[in-house]
Amino acid sequence: xxxxxQELKNKLQDLYQSAEQDLxxxxxxxxxxxLKTHHIGNKSRFQKMMKEMKNLSPEEKPLFGKWLNEKKTxxxxxxxxxxxxxxxxxxxxxxxxxxxxxxxxxxPSHKGGLHPVQLIIQKTVNIFxxxxxxxRTGPMIESDWNNFQALNIPTDHPSRDLQDTFYIDxxxxxxxxxxxxxxxxxxxxxxxxxxxxxxxxxRRDNDVSHSPTFHQMEGMFIDTHVxxxxxxxxxxxxxKELFGTNTKVRFRPSYFPFTExxxxxxxxxxxxxxxxxxMCKQSGWMEIGGCGLMHPKVLELSHIPSEKWEGxxxxxxxxxxxxxxxxxxxxxxxxxNDIRFLEQFSFKGES
Ligand code: PHE
Numbered sequence: 001x002x003x004x005x006q007e008l009k010n011k012l013q014d015l016y017q018s019a020e021q022d023l024x025x026x027x028x029x030x031x032x033x034x035l036k037t038h039h040i041g042n043k044s045r046f047q048k049m050m051k052e053m054k055n056l057s058p059e060e061k062p063l064f065g066k067w068l069n070e071k072k073t074x075x076x077x078x079x080x081x082x083x084x085x086x087x088x089x090x091x092x093x094x095x096x097x098x099x100x101x102x103x104x105x106x107x108p109s110h111k112g113g114l115h116p117v118q119l120i121i122q123k124t125v126n127i128f129x130x131x132x133x134x135x136r137t138g139p140m141i142e143s144d145w146n147n148f149q150a151l152n153i154p155t156d157h158p159s160r161d162l163q164d165t166f167y168i169d170x171x172x173x174x175x176x177x178x179x180x181x182x183x184x185x186x187x188x189x190x191x192x193x194x195x196x197x198x199x200x201x202x203r204r205d206n207d208v209s210h211s212p213t214f215h216q217m218e219g220m221f222i223d224t225h226v227x228x229x230x231x232x233x234x235x236x237x238x239x240k241e242l243f244g245t246n247t248k249v250r251f252r253p254s255y256f257p258f259t260e261x262x263x264x265x266x267x268x269x270x271x272x273x274x275x276x277x278x279m280c281k282q283s284g285w286m287e288i289g290g291c292g293l294m295h296p297k298v299l300e301l302s303h304i305p306s307e308k309w310e311g312x313x314x315x316x317x318x319x320x321x322x323x324x325x326x327x328x329x330x331x332x333x334x335x336x337n338d339i340r341f342l343e344q345f346s347f348k349g350e351s
Pocket of ligand 1: 177178179256259289291313315
């Protein structure tokens with residue numbers, strides 16, 4: 001015969017009392033925890049009583065369910081307050097007995113560091129900041145308009161092939177250079193302006209000296225009278241600050257649709273002092289980027305009147321600069337995340 005509700009109620013009362021007695025007798029918080037699990041945990045007799053409910057009549061079930069819950073809640077509350085008490089007591093005891101030796105050395109800590117490319121970005125930003133430039137950023141997914149068209153690169157322009165592009169859809173690309181940030185700044189601000197825009201760029205290139213993602217830093221200066229001499233002076237100042245006062249800059253004629261005239265610029269190889277070494281391929285010069293005077297059409301496309309304003313722009317290849325600055329033999333090292341390589345650039349010793 002299955003038990004009556006009165007019998008179950010008595011059993012519940014017994015279980016409750018023995019649980020209460022046990023919980024109150026616990027001497028430590030861990031013992032208390034074990035007792036709680038024993039009495040009201042998933043596999044406890046208390047929990048098993050739930051199953052006995054099935055034999056009760058429909059009127060008795062809710063009544064018994066309510067008692068069961070009340071008892072369980074009461075035991076849980078009892079547990080919480082006893083647990084707090086015991087924990088406090090244990091803490092007080094620990095404070096009284098434990099002695100801390102403040103002279104012991106702490107556990108060894110591993111110092112993190114910035115990636116060499118980020119270090120070079122910081123150094124470059126600091127140098128240009130001292131000339132009055134300030135930093136702007138832009139998204140890595142750019143509109144075709146900002147990345148190409150506003151820079152005087154129409155849809156069918158052959159130079160699009162030079163920058164083999166990752167297309168997101170017909171109107172969006174992974175930016176192939178930081179030059180779209182020129183466009184964003186011109187549209188958002190009024191000249192005169194001197195901006196610097198570091199960022200990741202993407203091209204469908206992958207061989208020994210090219211990786212599909214790398215970093216550039218764009219520079220743009222717009223004022224009323226701006227010439228190639230200002231551009232060359234600015235870049236000379238930069239390489240002297242970064243590599244030392246003996247470093248020289250050389251311009252070679254080049255072509256970009258958004259600058260006229262355009263140049264590629266090299267700095268004298270700081271590794272061999274122009275004597276010729278494997279880094280500069282025995283030429284004495286290291287290529288660091290492209291530059292030129294801003295094409296009037298580019299100014300106009302961003303609503304800057306070109307009869308009043310002139311400007312120059314330049315792009316720096318940051319991996320290249322890091323290679324030269326730190327004497328790193330291979331561009332792939334930047335992407336391999338080899339801790340033995342990265343460790344050498346911790347903050348220690350960096351100015
Ligand atoms: N955007 C050009 C490149 O990625 C570099 C550049 C920037 C050239 C600014 C001229 C002016 O190669």
